[in-house]
Amino acid sequence: MNFPRIAPRALVLLAALPSLLALFGYVALRSGPLAPVPVTVATVASRTITPALFGVGTVGARHVHRIGPTAPGRIADLAVDVGGRVRAGQTLGAMDPVDLTARIAAQDAALLRTAAAEREAVARHDYARSQLQRYERLFVQRSVSEEVLTAKRQEMAITDAALAAARGEIARVRADGEALRAQRANLRLLSPVDGLVVVRSADPGTTLVAGQVVFEIIDTASVWIDVRFDQSGAAGLVAGLPARIVLRSSGLEPIDGHVLRVEPVADAVTEELLAKVVFDTLPPRLPALGELAEVTVDLAPLAAAPVIPNAALRRGADGPGVWRLGEEGVEFVRVTPGRGDLDGLLQIEAGLQPGDRIVVYSARALGARSRLRVVDEIARSAR
Numbered sequence: 001m002n003f004p005r006i007a008p009r010a011l012v013l014l015a016a017l018p019s020l021l022a023l024f025g026y027v028a029l030r031s032g033p034l035a036p037v038p039v040t041v042a043t044v045a046s047r048t049i050t051p052a053l054f055g056v057g058t059v060g061a062r063h064v065h066r067i068g069p070t071a072p073g074r075i076a077d078l079a080v081d082v083g084g085r086v087r088a089g090q091t092l093g094a095m096d097p098v099d100l101t102a103r104i105a106a107q108d109a110a111l112l113r114t115a116a117a118e119r120e121a122v123a124r125h126d127y128a129r130s131q132l133q134r135y136e137r138l139f140v141q142r143s144v145s146e147e148v149l150t151a152k153r154q155e156m157a158i159t160d161a162a163l164a165a166a167r168g169e170i171a172r173v174r175a176d177g178e179a180l181r182a183q184r185a186n187l188r189l190l191s192p193v194d195g196l197v198v199v200r201s202a203d204p205g206t207t208l209v210a211g212q213v214v215f216e217i218i219d220t221a222s223v224w225i226d227v228r229f230d231q232s233g234a235a236g237l238v239a240g241l242p243a244r245i246v247l248r249s250s251g252l253e254p255i256d257g258h259v260l261r262v263e264p265v266a267d268a269v270t271e272e273l274l275a276k277v278v279f280d281t282l283p284p285r286l287p288a289l290g291e292l293a294e295v296t297v298d299l300a301p302l303a304a305a306p307v308i309p310n311a312a313l314r315r316g317a318d319g320p321g322v323w324r325l326g327e328e329g330v331e332f333v334r335v336t337p338g339r340g341d342l343d344g345l346l347q348i349e350a351g352l353q354p355g356d357r358i359v360v361y362s363a364r365a366l367g368a369r370s371r372l373r374v375v376d377e378i379a380r381s382a383r
Helices: 008-031 100-140 146-185
Strands: 037-043 045-047 052-061 064-067 073-078 091-095 188-190 195-200 215-218 223-230 242-247 255-262 272-279 292-298 305-309 314-316 319-326 329-334 336-340 345-350 357-362 372-374
Touching: 052 272, 100 146, 223 292, 242 272, 272 292, 314 329
Parallel strands: 037 372
Antiparallel strands: 037 357, 045 305, 052 223, 052 292, 064 215, 073 091, 091 188, 195 215, 223 272, 242 255, 242 292, 255 272, 305 345, 314 319, 319 329, 319 357, 336 345
């Protein structure tokens, strides 16, 4: 029987085919879809953690004093400018009195005139009273008639009314004068507190209406941070908790502070809680109002419980869980996550025990039949 002749090239290919198949299988099992998935693992440990909140806020002031005239007028002069430090009672500026001085002089003259009218009324009243007393004695002696005595009593009543009117006029004129003097005193714009001028909204010569703001002064001791925190992790946020404040202008240098109060009204749109945080000690350079600040608030420590890196948590079809390494391979275990901290640790309320080994990172998605290869670090290209 004659067999077909095989070319030498074909013999070489046939001889190399097993090696090629073995190489292909090796490559497929080591780096192909059938290769073990590189993973990093961690061991569940029972420990206590200190949860914290992180929020961003703006610098503001609790007490802002807005100062302006109580009557319309024109600014005569201003003594301070934005950025100036002022003391309580310091004169910040003055309004033009216009005709107030002349009106006060007129009221003083009117007061003198009404005082003279009062003295005249007192004299008439004293004379009428003495005449009434004299005619009462004469009437007892039957020297005058009852009609004459009645007329004297009427004169006495008239002088009483005139004296009361004169005294009332003096009180009115004096009150008008005091009002004009108070109005003139109000032309001086005074600082109510020791503070810092942050706004000057007018210049000398500007005409203002009553109540228009010329200066805004803040009490530097009342500077605070208006912070917003995510509601989902804000359980336990109360007044008095310590805080670390990092101002945008100060780089990464934290400043100690504490929570002054938590606002009773939250932001329903952004789902955030609002809080006011104050400095324990004001920084040497007062931060600008409106400057952004990053605030970290340390909450009360939690009791010891199983803790995992929060990167290990996965969202499955039935809820959150982790991939746990067992003797028979890897399995997805549902867990009940608790609270975490800013270091990336998360407490597990149910589903894991201390000592369990779990997958933290994997090069690709895992399944129940996945083969794993534990590594210290997953290369960026493998993720």
